[in-house]
Amino acid sequence: MPLAGPAAGEPRKITMGNWTYSKAFVLLYFAVMWPNQNVYGITKQDAARLKRRISEVKTKIDRLTLRVAHVREHTLSQRLPAFTQPHATTDAVGLWPLNARFGASDITGNGNDGTATGTQLAAGPYGDADGAFLFSGTANSYIDIPNNGKLDVRYSFTILAHVYPTGEDGPIFDYVGTNPNIWHWALHFWQLQPHDLQLRPIGRDGHFSSDVVARVLQLDAWNYVGGTYDSTTGVASLWSNGELAREQYIGVTEVASQHPVRVAVRAQDEDDPRYFAGRIACLQLYNYAMTQEQIVAARDACKESVFPTVPGQLLTTTTSSDIQTAYTCEWGTLHLSCAEGKTLLIMDATFGRASPDRYPACGCSVCSTNCRAASSLSVVRGACQGQQQCAVRADYFVFGGDPCLGVQKYLDTSYRCMTGVWLVRDPSWVVDSAGTPWAPGNGVTYDAAKALDGDTGTYWNPQEVWANCYIVLDLTASHTITRVAVNNYGDTIHDIAAFTLQKSQVGSPYDWEGAVTVTTVQGGTSQRQEFGGFEGTARYWRFLITETHSGWQPWLIELDLYGLLE
Structure with a gap:
């Protein structure tokens, strides 16, 4: 017998009683497909409404599943180094010291080396003579950073930098957006007016989110600044010299960070006259929201003492044919460089181990003489070819997997320093x-x-x-x-x-x-x-x-x- 309907003007309430979910879906099916107007008191209109509600719940569950998967992946990536990578120097997805030693190279080994235009070396935040890049505050002074996917901090991030502003405003770290509906904006971190620090986590779906602004910048002085965002809480924060300056709820689910990055000049709008003037050093990007303790600890991430030259860890020799070789042990970072005006030509590279007694500094208690990652040459060429200097991590994550589990490995390469020129077009x-x-x-x-x-x-x-x-x-x-x-x-x-x-x-x-x-x-x-x-x-x-x-x-x-x- 059909249940009595609601009184006039009252909304119909659907009660499940002791029905299980399986029975509920069977009931929903019959309510939709049965020719009668109602089944067990549920009309077709009620069934359609219930179906829409189930669809909405499923969509929310799918989004939460993706969020949980991301958090789990990030948590695992943070735990793994403590157990399997004791010599890893950083968990940044991008780190550009912007100094004489590394130039605009990304020293994480992720391959997103910057290309500097119209910049000069200047005194840095650690008192080093050539420890920063100087930007002139014009349209022709900037750094372009590619994004091979490793800089896509889709859900949560931390951006850190040492800045010495001398001008009014301009981008410190600006993703080059492509969506014309939001004026080609994407995630960006800026100096404004001229003492304000701004962070705006633009949504990947085109949502032009609110920004977070804090008046913390000191002109003609070094400022250690940062911006963080955590999609699980929806909170964006600004940091100044290791202290929380401002936080605000933004609520963006996925951030527009799938694009290349421009430093000091906005690439999307050639008519935008806001160019950063001053110095920038030790630009860092992480794919999670750092705590205050972590931000303080990362302040000196680019000090020369962080990258010591360990005897036996890096060896370079030159032969009569000008072919040079260099190596580093597993978990170390291989640094290659050429003199001013010359660029790297990578001849060969091996991540693995070809001999038990090659490079004694890279201890070999378990050895293999036939161990080489298939991607060895392509990875090193991708990071170094045509560059004046580069850095590659000897890490099996970088090379797409461990070519010989349990074997102590090294990364070595042979290369030449060549004079490179842009050919005169004809x-x-x-x-x-x-x-x-x-x-x-x-x-x-x-x-x-x-x-x-x-x-x-x-x-x-x-x-x-x-x-x-x-x-x-x-x-x-x-x-x-x-x-x-x-x-x-x-x-x-x-x-x-x-x-x-x-x-x-x-x-x-x-x-x-x-x-x-x-x-x-x-x-x-x-x-x-x-x-x-x-x-x-x-x-x-x-x-x-x-x-x-x-x-x-x-x-x-x-x-x-x-x-x-x-």
Whole structure:
């Protein structure tokens, strides 16, 4: 017998009584599918409402499951070093000392080395003469930091830095957002007006969150500052010289931190005149919200005493052919560097152990003579190739797994220091290209040579081709290439999103081999973007565009190649 309905004007209440969840779902099914108006007092409208409520609960459970998984992963990552990595020096996901020894390199070994433009070395916070980078407060003084995914602090984070501001305002650590609905903003940490410190954890879903601001900055003086956010509590905090300056509830579930980073100048808006002026040192990023004790402890993370040269831990020798070798024991950090004006060419690398008595300093109670991580060369090249200096952690997490469990390992590499230059562009290098060049009738043809003419007012615009556009170059002689740079048109629609650079030792018919594939080219900007971490030697090269941001044909302003000379 159907239950009596509610009185007029009263909302219907659904009571479960002693029903189990299994019976409840069976009841829900019959209420939806049965042709009668109600089943056991539940109408189709009640069933639909209950179904929506169950869907909402499921969505919340899924979100909490992801949150728990992240917290569990972070907790495990914090516990593991205490038991398995006794010599690990930092748990930062990015650490840039910004000094003479390391430059703009990321010394965590995660491979996100910065590229500095228009900066100088200056006195640092520890009293060292060249312990900081000086920014001029202009549009041409900044650092670009790539993001290979390791800097995506999606749920919680800590940003720390020593800053010596001399200007009004500007970015200290600014993720380069791409969402036009929020003016291309992403997670950012800034100086404002000029004594204010600002942190805004922009939401990954495009939510333009509230910011946290504290008036703590002293001009013409060193300030140790930080910003933290914990998505489990939703609280963002600002820190000054190890003390809590301000905290505020923000409530962002996932932070927009999947982008590259720019220091001192906002990359998303070339018309924004706010440029950081002053010095910055020891820039640090962590994927969890630090406590006050941890923030205080990280204050001296970049002191030279933290990176001692231990006898036997790092050895460099030079042979008559100028091939140098260097090594570090497992859990150490391998530092490579070349003289001013020269860059690294990585010949070979091994993370593992090839001999029981090689490098006695790396003790070997359990040895293997056939132990090498398959990613050894690619990891070291990715971090060091084409750089003046670099750092790589001898850590099996960095190399994608332990190649020989229980065996004491080392990381060694052979390399050369080469003089590197950006090749002088020559439009006559172009011997083939895809599509028909656009010719608007004004006497200018927008062919592939326009990408090599050094004029940012012209560009390559191939017509009647939508996929796999290419330019074939004959450099007239064999060159070793380790970097490539592109300038997109900047309208997003025609901007390159991904490309492959290929080489051939022989002319037509060519025998193309891949040198590097890049899938992280930013759209919506015409600024120069550089990509490295590879090495190839050939006379013939093909720049193959595999994807644009909208699927339309590409418009390419400039293409540059970086070559090494003996």
